[in-house]
Amino acid sequence: MAMQQPPLDAQRALSGPEGGDVGAVQSGWRLALREFTSNRLAVIGFAILIFFVLFCFLGPLLYHTDQVDTNDILANTAPSGAHLLGTDNQGFDELGRMMKGGQAALEIGFFAAFVAIVIGTLWGAVAGLAGGIIDSAMMRVVDVFLSVPFLFVVLILAVKFGATVLSLSLVIGFFAWQVPARLVRGEVLTLRERDFVLAARTAGATSWRLITRHLIPNALGVVIVNVTFQVADAILTVSYVGFLGFGLHYPNVDWGDQLSNGINFLEDGYWWLIFPVGACIVLTVMALNFIGDALRDSMDVRLRRR
Amino acid sequence: MISYLGRRFVTSIIVVIGVSVFIFILLHAAYPSPARAVLGLQAKPNQVAAWNQEHGFDDPVIVQYFHYVNNVLHGNLGYSYVENQSVLALFKERTARSVYLSGISLVIAIIIALPLGIFQAVKRNSIGDNVATSAAFILYSMPSFFLGLILIQVFALSFPIFSFEASQSNSLWVVIGDWNAMTLPIFTLALITVASFSRYMRSSSMDVLAQDYIKVARAKGLPERLVLWRHLFRNASLPMVTLLGLSLPILLAGNLITETLYNFQGLGLLFFISLQKVDYPVMLAYTLAGAVLVVVGNLIADIALTIADPRIRLA
Numbered sequence: 001m002a003m004q005q006p007p008l009d010a011q012r013a014l015s016g017p018e019g020g021d022v023g024a025v026q027s028g029w030r031l032a033l034r035e036f037t038s039n040r041l042a043v044i045g046f047a048i049l050i051f052f053v054l055f056c057f058l059g060p061l062l063y064h065t066d067q068v069d070t071n072d073i074l075a076n077t078a079p080s081g082a083h084l085l086g087t088d089n090q091g092f093d094e095l096g097r098m099m100k101g102g103q104a105a106l107e108i109g110f111f112a113a114f115v116a117i118v119i120g121t122l123w124g125a126v127a128g129l130a131g132g133i134i135d136s137a138m139m140r141v142v143d144v145f146l147s148v149p150f151l152f153v154v155l156i157l158a159v160k161f162g163a164t165v166l167s168l169s170l171v172i173g174f175f176a177w178q179v180p181a182r183l184v185r186g187e188v189l190t191l192r193e194r195d196f197v198l199a200a201r202t203a204g205a206t207s208w209r210l211i212t213r214h215l216i217p218n219a220l221g222v223v224i225v226n227v228t229f230q231v232a233d234a235i236l237t238v239s240y241v242g243f244l245g246f247g248l249h250y251p252n253v254d255w256g257d258q259l260s261n262g263i264n265f266l267e268d269g270y271w272w273l274i275f276p277v278g279a280c281i282v283l284t285v286m287a288l289n290f291i292g293d294a295l296r297d298s299m300d301v302r303l304r305r306r
Numbered sequence: 307m308i309s310y311l312g313r314r315f316v317t318s319i320i321v322v323i324g325v326s327v328f329i330f331i332l333l334h335a336a337y338p339s340p341a342r343a344v345l346g347l348q349a350k351p352n353q354v355a356a357w358n359q360e361h362g363f364d365d366p367v368i369v370q371y372f373h374y375v376n377n378v379l380h381g382n383l384g385y386s387y388v389e390n391q392s393v394l395a396l397f398k399e400r401t402a403r404s405v406y407l408s409g410i411s412l413v414i415a416i417i418i419a420l421p422l423g424i425f426q427a428v429k430r431n432s433i434g435d436n437v438a439t440s441a442a443f444i445l446y447s448m449p450s451f452f453l454g455l456i457l458i459q460v461f462a463l464s465f466p467i468f469s470f471e472a473s474q475s476n477s478l479w480v481v482i483g484d485w486n487a488m489t490l491p492i493f494t495l496a497l498i499t500v501a502s503f504s505r506y507m508r509s510s511s512m513d514v515l516a517q518d519y520i521k522v523a524r525a526k527g528l529p530e531r532l533v534l535w536r537h538l539f540r541n542a543s544l545p546m547v548t549l550l551g552l553s554l555p556i557l558l559a560g561n562l563i564t565e566t567l568y569n570f571q572g573l574g575l576l577f578f579i580s581l582q583k584v585d586y587p588v589m590l591a592y593t594l595a596g597a598v599l600v601v602v603g604n605l606i607a608d609i610a611l612t613i614a615d616p617r618i619r620l621a
Contacts, residue, residue, distance in 0.1 A: 140320060143317070143321045144321055144324035144325045144328060146600075147597050147604075148325055148328065148329065148597055149555055149558055149597055151558075151559040151562065152558075152559075152562075152577065153329070153332065156336060156589055156593065157332075157336065159584065160337065161336075239449045240449060240451070240559070243563070244562075244563075244566060245582075246581065256449070256451075259452065263455065266459065267463065278455065278456075281447075282447050283447075285447035285448075286443060286446075286447035289443065
C-alpha cells in the first residue's frame with residue numbers, strides 16, 4: 001500500500017520550518033553534511049572506502065610480501081600463518097597482491113574520475129553559457145561520445161598503447177565525461193539567468209571568469225554527486241580490462257588480472273585466488289555507490305534550500 | 307509527433323555519421339595499416355609502402371573513411387588478414403548466436419525485473435523489499451565475470467547441475483535446445499541487467515503510486531489487481547522503454563565478457579580474439595556495429611515510447 005503523504009503544510013508543521021530548526025542560519029553545505037552523516041548506508045560506505053584505502057596503501061607497510069620475484073616452491077599454497085590468504089601459481093602472496101592490485105584500482109579510479117569531471121565540467125559550462133548553435137553542436141558531440149561502445153574502445157587503446165596506471169586513467173576519463181557535461185550544462189542553463197551572474201557581467205567579468213568563478217562553483221553540487229559513480233565505474237572498467245588480459249603489465253597487477261589468473265584453478269578448488277579478490281571489487285564499488293546515492297540525497301536538501 | 311520523430315531521426319543520422327568518423331579515425335591512428343600482419347615482420351619498408359599504396363592505405367584518412375563507408379553500404383565489411391576470411395563471413399557465422407544470447411537474457415531480465423520492481427514499490431520497506439534491494443545493490447556493484455565465476459562455482463562445480471562451458475554447436479537450434487550448457491551464460495547476463503532494471507522499476511512505480519489517478523482508481527473500488535495491472539504497471543513501464551535503449555552499451559559489454567568467460571562462439575568472443583591477434587578490420591567493424599546499434603536502439607526506444615505514450619504525441 002502506498003504510504004499516504006501528509007499534505008505539505010502538515011509536514012512543515014510536524015518537522016519544523018523547512019531547512020532545519022529555527023535559530024542560527026545554517027549554510028546549505030552544512031545541511032548537506034548533516035543529511036549525509038545521518039544516512040547509515042553512507043557512513044558504512046565511507047568506512048569501507050577508508051578501510052580499503054588504508055588496506056591498499058598502508059597495508060604493505062605492515063604486511064611485507066615479495067611481489068617481484070616468483071617462487072615456484074611456494075606456488076598455490078593454501079592459506080596459512082605465513083601467507084594469510086595463500087599464494088598464487090607464481091608463489092606471490094595473495095593478500096599482499098590484493099593490496100598491490102587495489103592500489104592500481106583506486107589510483108586509476110580516482111584519476112580517471114578526475115579527468116572525466118574536469119573535461120565534462122568545462123565542456124558543460126562552456127556549452128551552457130554559450131547557448132544557441134555552439135551549445136547544440138557541443139551537445140551533439142556529447143551524443144556522439146555517448147554512442148561510442150566505451151569498453152571496446154578502452155580495450156583497443158589498451159592493446160595498442162599498453163596499459164599503465166596513467167594511460168588507463170586518461171583513456172577511461174576521456175570516454176566518461178558525457179554525464180557530468182550534461183549535468184553541468186543543465187545547471188548552468190538555470191544559473192546563467194540568475195541575478196548574480198548578471199551582476200558579474202555588468203561588472204565586466206569575462207566569460208572565462210564567469211565560468212570559473214561563478215558558474216562552476218555553483219554547479220559543483222551535481223558534479224560532486226557524479227564523482228563517486230565515476231570512480232566506481234572506472235574501477236569496474238579496469239577490472240574488465242584486467243580480466244580480459246589486457247591490463248597492467250608485470251610487475252604491476254590489478255584485481256581483474258588476479259581474478260582471471262585464478263579462474264585457471266577454479267576446478268582445483270583454490271578458492272583463495274578468486275573470492276577474496278572478487279569481494280574486494282564488489283565491496284569497493286558498492287561503498288562508492290552507497291556514498292554516491294547518499295550524496296545525491298543530501299545535495300537535494302542543499303538545493304531545496306535555494 | 308511527425309515533426310518530433312523527424313527531428314529525432316535527423317539527429318540520429320548526424321550522430322551515426324559523427325561516431326563512425328570518430329571511431330574510424332581513432333582506430334586508424336592506432337592501427338594505420340595491416341601491411342605488417344600480411345607481409346610479415348621481415349618485409350622491407352618499400353614493400354610495405356607498395357602494399358599500402360596498392361590497397362589504398364596511404365590515402366588521406368577521410369578518403370579511406372568514405373571508401374570504407376561505400377564498401378559497408380555494398381555489404382563489404384573489410385577483410386581479416388589474420389583469419390584470412392572476409393569480416394562479413396566471420397560475422398555471419400556468429401551473429402545469430404550472440405543475438406540469441408543477448409535477446410533471451412534481456413527478455414528474462416525484463417520478466418524478472420518488472421514484477422520485482424512493482425512488488426518492491428507496493429510492499430515498500432518490507433523484508434522482501436529490503437532483501438531485493440540489497441541483492442540488487444550487490445549485483446549492481448559486481449563485475450559480470452565475477453558473478454559468472456560464482457555461478458560456475460555453485461551450479462557447475464559444487465553442485466554439478468549445469469555445464470561451465472557454453473554450447474559449442476554451430477547450429478543455432480542445437481544451442482537453443484542445450485539448456486544444460488546455456489543456462490549459466492544466459493543468467494549471468496540477465497542477472498546483472500535485473501539489478502539495474504529492478505531499481506529503476508521500483509522508483510518509477512513509487513512515482514506512479516503517488517499519483518492521483520491511483521487514488522481515484524482505489525477510491526472507486528477497483529480491485530487491487532486491476533489497479534496494479536491497468537494503472538500502475540502500464541504507467542510505470544514507460545520509463546523502462548527508454549532505459550532499454552540506454553542499456554544497450556552495457557548489454558554489448560556484458561556480451562563480450564560472458565562469451566569470453568563461457569567460451570561461447572559469438573561476436574563478443576570474436577572481438578576478444580581480434581584484440582589478442584591485433585586483427586584491426588574485425589575490431590573496427592565490431593566497434594562501429596556496436597556504435598550504430600546503440601544509436602538505432604535509442605531511436606527505436608524513442609519511437610516506441612512516442613507510440614506508447616499519447617502525452618508525447620501531443621507535444
